Amino acid sequence: MELTSIAIDDEPHALSDIGDLLSLTPGVNLRATFNNVNDAITHLQEYGPVDIVFCDISMPVTDGIEGAKMLKVYCDHLVYSTAHRNYGEEAFHEGASGYLVKPIIHERLIEQIEQLKEIQEKSRREEYSEKKFAFVRGKTKHSFIRVFYQDIVYFEALLNHIKIITTENTEITYVGLKQLERDLMRHPDFIRIGKSHMISINYLKKVEGYMAFMTNGECLSIGEKYRHAFTEILRKGMLSGS
Structure with a gap:
């Protein structure tokens, strides 16, 4: 599972530093950076929420503490990155999920991301424990197809449509690629393995090198x-001592 994020800091070098660190950190994707809270919120309103907002505290106009309530509407986790150690009490009072002191140590950032991934995975397992199926748009404007999560082997994104390969057949949907990907990525059974493929871990038979062999006989790169990220998922399911 890969978490999405944005970063907010009024100092260009600080944005560059956290961007460099996140690019080297597995399991997180930095979607955009901003030098103020208001521009970040405008972006989140237009392009949708993220899993994590990394935010400086001491900034002009709207600081990180003042902007917390607005930012938390559009993220699951607010993580402060600041050069000051004395804002911790205020930060956690506003519901912060983390507090990183600049200069940010990469190992500490990795630990923070891993903690948040565990929280997200648990939350998503609970969210989908009751949700058995989804409706996707069919071939015509007003048609919809019911697809059970447990039946999906994998899906393949093509130029203008998506193939959903199930245990029984193949369904075609013209729903937006980003929307379907976002929905499936929130489900704990699905993992992205390539630019065009996302698979259900339940139907993964074996892995050899960089090829995933599915139970329906297909082989995907x-x-x-x-x-x-794929290897990390496999390791969690390995027997102890493997």
Whole structure:
């Protein structure tokens, strides 16, 4: 599972530093950076929420503490990154999920991301424990298809449509790629393995090198960008001592 994020800081070098660190941190994607809270909120309103907002505290106009209530509407976790240690009590009073002191130590950032991933995975398992199926748009304007999560083997994104391969057949949907990807990525059973493929871990038979063999006999390539996160998922399911 990869978490999405944005970063807010009025100091350009601080934004550059956290951007560099996040690019080296597995399991998180930095969607955009901003030098003030208001521009960040405008972006979140237009493009949708993220999992994590990394935010400086001491900033002109609207500081990180003042902006907390607005930011938390559009994220699951607000993590402060600041050069000051004395804002901790205020930060956690506003519901912060983390507090990183500048200069940010990469190992501490990795620990923070891993903690938040565990929280997100638990939350999503609970969220989908009751949700058995979804409706996706069919081939015509007013048609919809019911797809059970437990039946999806994988899906493949093509130029203008998506193929959903199930245990029984193949469904075609013209729903937006980003929307379907976002919905499936929130489900704990699905993992992205390439630019065009997301698979259900329940139907993964074996992995050899960078190829994923599915129980329906198909073999899918694991893209270089997704190999680390995919390997981490496999390790969690390995027997102790493996």
